[in-house]
Amino acid sequence: PSKDIPWSQLPPISAEAKAFIIANNLNKLHNSGSSPNGRVTRWKEMPIKIYADPNYSRQDLNDAINLWVRASNGKLSFQVVSNSDEAGMAFYEPPRHPNSVFCVTIGLDLVVDNLIMKASYNKTRERGCGYDAGRVNIARGIGYMLGLSGWTANGTDVMSEMGLVWNMSPLLVEAINWLYSVEPGIRPY
Numbered sequence: 001p002s003k004d005i006p007w008s009q010l011p012p013i014s015a016e017a018k019a020f021i022i023a024n025n026l027n028k029l030h031n032s033g034s035s036p037n038g039r040v041t042r043w044k045e046m047p048i049k050i051y052a053d054p055n056y057s058r059q060d061l062n063d064a065i066n067l068w069v070r071a072s073n074g075k076l077s078f079q080v081v082s083n084s085d086e087a088g089m090a091f092y093e094p095p096r097h098p099n100s101v102f103c104v105t106i107g108l109d110l111v112v113d114n115l116i117m118k119a120s121y122n123k124t125r126e127r128g129c130g131y132d133a134g135r136v137n138i139a140r141g142i143g144y145m146l147g148l149s150g151w152t153a154n155g156t157d158v159m160s161e162m163g164l165v166w167n168m169s170p171l172l173v174e175a176i177n178w179l180y181s182v183e184p185g186i187r188p189y
Helices: 015-026 058-071 135-146 170-179
Strands: 048-052 078-080 089-092 102-112 115-125
Touching: 015 170, 048 058, 058 078, 058 135, 058 170, 089 135, 102 135, 115 135, 135 170
Parallel strands: 048 078, 048 089, 089 115
Antiparallel strands: 102 115
């Protein structure tokens, strides 16, 4: 059966959330070397196993996880694991040193048939970067790894490009709920 489905036959979505999903999921690169294919790309199996190395605050990680679980009305679930090999999502950070600055690389490391299988958030010490991984940035990293590969309006929520805002905007709540209400691989038209 075809996975091309009219928008009208999918769960309802506002014009603003639809534009966000199109720009930041359907039309983003989700695997190195692949082209955007206009298909829903997301995790399927729950709970998503998530690992964070010991340099991350467990409280910040749990707060970020709980923010997404609440925003998704329980569509998302996570299991924190102690071994990165068993994790789907992984957060890595080198040990902290005085006067160190960090850059972040977030990647969807393994995507098969629009199913996200592995994703990572890697902090590296580099000159010219100044990125801190408090709970807002962990939540932002989770959002990216869930399949929302873009920014919301400045100062609105955890996915804002500028401003560290501990909030889920109505747009972000609608987008994540829609994304996790449809099957991976569907191409809306």
